[in-house]
Amino acid sequence: MVFTAEEAEKGAADGQEVILVRTETSPEDIHGMHAARGILTARGGMTSHAAVVARGMGRPCVSGAGSLQIDIAAGDMVTGGVTVKRGDILTIDGATGQVFLGAVKMRQPELTGDFAILMGWADAVRRLKVRANADTEADATTARKFGAEGIGLCRTEHMFFDADRILVVREMILAEEKPAREAALAKLLPMQRGDFAKLFRVMAGLQVNIRLLDPPLHEFLPHKEEEIAEVAKAAGTSPAKLRARAIALHEANPMLGHRGCRLGVTYPEIYEMQARAIFEAALAVAQDGVALAPVEIMIPLVGFKSELDLLKGRIVAVAEDVARMHGKCPDYRIGKMVELPRAALFADQIAASAEFFSFGTNDLTQTTLGVSRDDAAPFLTEYVNKGLIARDPFVTIDPDGVGAMIKIAVERGRKTRPDIKLGICGEHGGDPDSIRFCHDSRLDYVSFSPFRVPVARLAAAQAALRK
Amino acid sequence: MVFTAEEAEKGAADGQEVILVRTETSPEDIHGMHAARGILTARGGMTSHAAVVARGMGRPCVSGAGSLQIDIAAGDMVTGGVTVKRGDILTIDGATGQVFLGAVKMRQPELTGDFAILMGWADAVRRLKVRANADTEADATTARKFGAEGIGLCRTEHMFFDADRILVVREMILAEEKPAREAALAKLLPMQRGDFAKLFRVMAGLQVNIRLLDPPLHEFLPHKEEEIAEVAKAAGTSPAKLRARAIALHEANPMLGHRGCRLGVTYPEIYEMQARAIFEAALAVAQDGVALAPVEIMIPLVGFKSELDLLKGRIVAVAEDVARMHGKCPDYRIGKMVELPRAALFADQIAASAEFFSFGTNDLTQTTLGVSRDDAAPFLTEYVNKGLIARDPFVTIDPDGVGAMIKIAVERGRKTRPDIKLGICGEHGGDPDSIRFCHDSRLDYVSFSPFRVPVARLAAAQAALRK
Numbered sequence: 001m002v003f004t005a006e007e008a009e010k011g012a013a014d015g016q017e018v019i020l021v022r023t024e025t026s027p028e029d030i031h032g033m034h035a036a037r038g039i040l041t042a043r044g045g046m047t048s049h050a051a052v053v054a055r056g057m058g059r060p061c062v063s064g065a066g067s068l069q070i071d072i073a074a075g076d077m078v079t080g081g082v083t084v085k086r087g088d089i090l091t092i093d094g095a096t097g098q099v100f101l102g103a104v105k106m107r108q109p110e111l112t113g114d115f116a117i118l119m120g121w122a123d124a125v126r127r128l129k130v131r132a133n134a135d136t137e138a139d140a141t142t143a144r145k146f147g148a149e150g151i152g153l154c155r156t157e158h159m160f161f162d163a164d165r166i167l168v169v170r171e172m173i174l175a176e177e178k179p180a181r182e183a184a185l186a187k188l189l190p191m192q193r194g195d196f197a198k199l200f201r202v203m204a205g206l207q208v209n210i211r212l213l214d215p216p217l218h219e220f221l222p223h224k225e226e227e228i229a230e231v232a233k234a235a236g237t238s239p240a241k242l243r244a245r246a247i248a249l250h251e252a253n254p255m256l257g258h259r260g261c262r263l264g265v266t267y268p269e270i271y272e273m274q275a276r277a278i279f280e281a282a283l284a285v286a287q288d289g290v291a292l293a294p295v296e297i298m299i300p301l302v303g304f305k306s307e308l309d310l311l312k313g314r315i316v317a318v319a320e321d322v323a324r325m326h327g328k329c330p331d332y333r334i335g336k337m338v339e340l341p342r343a344a345l346f347a348d349q350i351a352a353s354a355e356f357f358s359f360g361t362n363d364l365t366q367t368t369l370g371v372s373r374d375d376a377a378p379f380l381t382e383y384v385n386k387g388l389i390a391r392d393p394f395v396t397i398d399p400d401g402v403g404a405m406i407k408i409a410v411e412r413g414r415k416t417r418p419d420i421k422l423g424i425c426g427e428h429g430g431d432p433d434s435i436r437f438c439h440d441s442r443l444d445y446v447s448f449s450p451f452r453v454p455v456a457r458l459a460a461a462q463a464a465l466r467k
Numbered sequence: 468m469v470f471t472a473e474e475a476e477k478g479a480a481d482g483q484e485v486i487l488v489r490t491e492t493s494p495e496d497i498h499g500m501h502a503a504r505g506i507l508t509a510r511g512g513m514t515s516h517a518a519v520v521a522r523g524m525g526r527p528c529v530s531g532a533g534s535l536q537i538d539i540a541a542g543d544m545v546t547g548g549v550t551v552k553r554g555d556i557l558t559i560d561g562a563t564g565q566v567f568l569g570a571v572k573m574r575q576p577e578l579t580g581d582f583a584i585l586m587g588w589a590d591a592v593r594r595l596k597v598r599a600n601a602d603t604e605a606d607a608t609t610a611r612k613f614g615a616e617g618i619g620l621c622r623t624e625h626m627f628f629d630a631d632r633i634l635v636v637r638e639m640i641l642a643e644e645k646p647a648r649e650a651a652l653a654k655l656l657p658m659q660r661g662d663f664a665k666l667f668r669v670m671a672g673l674q675v676n677i678r679l680l681d682p683p684l685h686e687f688l689p690h691k692e693e694e695i696a697e698v699a700k701a702a703g704t705s706p707a708k709l710r711a712r713a714i715a716l717h718e719a720n721p722m723l724g725h726r727g728c729r730l731g732v733t734y735p736e737i738y739e740m741q742a743r744a745i746f747e748a749a750l751a752v753a754q755d756g757v758a759l760a761p762v763e764i765m766i767p768l769v770g771f772k773s774e775l776d777l778l779k780g781r782i783v784a785v786a787e788d789v790a791r792m793h794g795k796c797p798d799y800r801i802g803k804m805v806e807l808p809r810a811a812l813f814a815d816q817i818a819a820s821a822e823f824f825s826f827g828t829n830d831l832t833q834t835t836l837g838v839s840r841d842d843a844a845p846f847l848t849e850y851v852n853k854g855l856i857a858r859d860p861f862v863t864i865d866p867d868g869v870g871a872m873i874k875i876a877v878e879r880g881r882k883t884r885p886d887i888k889l890g891i892c893g894e895h896g897g898d899p900d901s902i903r904f905c906h907d908s909r910l911d912y913v914s915f916s917p918f919r920v921p922v923a924r925l926a927a928a929q930a931a932l933r934k
Contacts, residue, residue: 003829068503090796111625149864164586250724251839251841251842252721252839252841252842253720253721253722253723253833253839253841253842254719254720254842255719255720255837255839256722256723256833256837256838256839256842257839257842257843258842258845258846262846264847265846265849265850265853265855266845266846297811301837303837303868304850304855305837306855306856307855308856310853339837340835340836340837341808341834341835341837341868341872342835342836342837342865342867342868342869345835345867345868345871345872346868349867354884363837366720366723367808367834367835368807368808368809368812368834369770369807369809370722370723370768370770370806370807370808370809370830370834371719371723371770372718372719372722372723372724374718374719374720375718375719375720375721375723375724375725376724377735378733378734379725379729382732382733383732383771386732386777387773388732388771388773388774388777389771389773392823396648398809400812400813400816401770401807401808401809401812402808404812404813405808405812
């Protein structure tokens with residue numbers, strides 16, 4: 001039992017399973033709720049912040065346990081004459097609202113026959129397809145088990161953070177000239193190819209959407225002095241050079257900076273390596289007799305048609321080269337993520353080059369509302385408390401703002417390409433109210449974290465039945 | 468003569484007048500061009516980056532002086548057998564393209580009779596009103612001299628940076644409770660009132676648009692250790708407390724953070740102080756017999772109608788209090804700045820509460836395109852060079868993206884309030900191509916830095932005659 005989000009995070013980082021206990025939760029607690037295995041609050045009810053957010057995260061939560069007397073300073077909690085101290089073991093049951101002292105023996109949930117029947121009914125009536133966001137074989141396996149009909153978002157940068165890879169990625173970033181960068185990319189190619197091959201095998205027959213590198217490069221570099229010394233040594237460069245590169249890459253507003261397809265434009269060899277890894281992985285898997293759906297290659301942060309055309313040209317050239325080298329190239333589609341208002345407004349022109357749009361509703365919320373999710377807590381909490389906004393726009397799609405942008409993009413995109421595939425990837429896609437919006441907007445699919453797939457299948461059915 | 472933007476900035480900071488000499492300029496040089504008194508390039512022509520940007524800044528520029536052999540490493544420049552070294556004195560004539568060795572005696576330009584005649588012709592045909600952005604008496608005086616018909620943007624935070632005020636501002640930010648914050652604000656009130664009174668006197672009879680506090684509070688706090696110690700001492704607090712507050716206010720993406728009207732929502736007493744200063748200044752000036760146009764109070768970064776309604780209510784309450792205290796309150800209008808796509812999409816609802824919209828096209832470009840101006844140089848230069856975009860969207864309004872957002876807001880805003888006043892404030896407003904866009908979009912006025920007023924009067928006339 002811990003009493004603050006910071007303690008929860010620290011405990012989780014130390015490998016402990018923690019239950020976060022709060023009088024009530026607010027957006028400032030999100031990182032602690034992410035880190036916690038369960039959440040217990042003294043105030044609130046089914047629709048309180050704690051309950052809504054925990055549900056979305058797939059965390060058990062007991063909210064509104066009104067008899068709890070929490071004293072953070074003293075580090076204890078009193079209820080019914082019993083005092084429990086910080087660090088004591090609790091067990092909670094999110095379904096019944098029971099709280100137990102000590103560790104209760106638990107059984108992992110099973111997908112029962114009743115569950116399968118209910119899901120069958122839901123699947124029979126829903127129109128929206130349900131995919132999952134997955135970057136690893138494990139995530140993809142979970143997604144498939146819960147009935148995901150494809151991967152809506154594979155974030156390739158997640159493959160770059162593994163301990164054995166981050167060094168090569170840093171070597172690429174620190175390269176001053178293209179040949180050195182290409183040498184580093186050549187080392188990354190087989191790693192990415194292997195990752196993609198694993199995903200393709202798990203998702204055999206289903207659509208896999210792979211997003212090319214998105215975050216700004218400085219996210220891969222260390223910033224603290226002790227880390228810089230360590231990384232410089234490992235990378236065979238000087239701390240001064242590493243520090244200079246980190247400073248040169250520093251950005252005032254990284255959310256709006258040199259990221260997404262802007263990286264592809266300035267360092268085309270990165271996207272070319274990724275495209276090659278995708279094609280070669282698909283070929284290898286197909287050679288083993290696995291039937292693959294055409295792979296979807298997604299270009300992030302497109303604002304101008306010219307960006308998409310340039311990068312599409314490069315990817316097509318890689319595909320042709322793969323075909324020359326291997327005798328054939330797997331079937332693929334190139335599309336774009338819609339995170340920028342400009343891309344939505346301009347969807348009719350961009351759809352001439354894009355075979356699908358995937359709405360990155362988290363970033364689209366940040367740009368349309370001009371709100372940085374990382375910086376929003378100090379005012380967004382107050383906005384909700386004062387009734388200025390009904391819902392946290394990062395939980396449920398803001399229907400008038402972000403929703404209006406999506407509707408514009410859907411309408412204009414379909415005008416140019418009536419069969420364009422449209423989906424959303426982002427945690428909004430797992431929120432039942434947002435799913436209703438996606439159904440009403442006639443999107444083709446929603447995609448989000450694997451654990452939310454069953455709820456989304458149900459919500460998609462409810463949205464279809466509402467009509 | 469200096470050869471890099473950094474040298475130009477350093478020279479200007481040291482009080483020197485520098486001419487920036489480059490083979491050609493790029494967006495990375497902007498800060499040096501700002502710092503320089505003049506710009507000389509070996510490559511380029513009338514529409515080159517150097518020429519276009521210098522024109523906008525009101526800097527003399529000679530571009531495309533092809534015989535120059537510039538050697539930055541050696542720190543010299545050779546032309547026609549003459550070698551000129553870094554630090555030597557040059558004089559340039561942007562009108563004729565002549566470059567002189569040494570200091571030529573100069574005469575300040577005068578607004579001649581011919582100029583007045585030409586401006587008279589322009590004024591007779593143009594429909595767009597031309598205002599200027601001005602925060603000081605001096606800027607306002609220049610603006611009026613050049614024919615500005617009002618102030619389109621007074622950035623009140625500029626009044627907070629004066630040496631004698633920044634301490635009080637920091638006192639306000641460091642205040643932990645409302646009473647301490649209000650005590651600091653009470654000290655700022657007479658200062659702001661004095662500033663506004665000076666502006667109102669200069670602009671007698673013309674509209675003045677005052678934007679309430681916009682930047683995030685951390686912009687007012689020191690960040691370097693030596694400054695923190697100094698400021699803490701002056702503010703009567705501990706360095707540790709000051710550092711903690713600076714860290715607490717730090718933001719990942721300040722452009723999308725706790726700024727604009729979000730400050731007004733969380734600290735309503737700041738906006739209330741500013742509104743009171745505006746009303747009391749207007750009363751004082753009017754008592755001296757100066758005729759004032761109704762003052763325009765502009766609320767920045769509005770995304771939701773509820774924000775505007777809340778803050779409008781607070782300002783109206785201040786106006787009523789001023790009327791009770793002083794027997795009357797000056798005439799005023801409350802409107803909003805449009806910097807967020809959501810505000811544009813939602814303009815029909817927001818116009819029910821806003822009496823005017825002023826498009827903050829710089830921020831609207833940042834949000835619509837998802838591009839941070841401060842971080843754009845590393846890729847935007849390449850975008851222009853590769854032909855991905857025709858013009859720097861921070862110089863000329865991006866017609867398809869930002870322009871489309873403005874058109875949506877104009878149409879929806881006028882639907883609700885046919886006589887809503889519409890303008891743009893931001894350097895785009897002084898760019899002739901953008902002025903044509905504003906004319907075609909049927910805005911009422913443009914506003915930008917005072918030195919660009921005459922060019923804008925001419926461009927507004929040309930836009931009107933094009934029809």
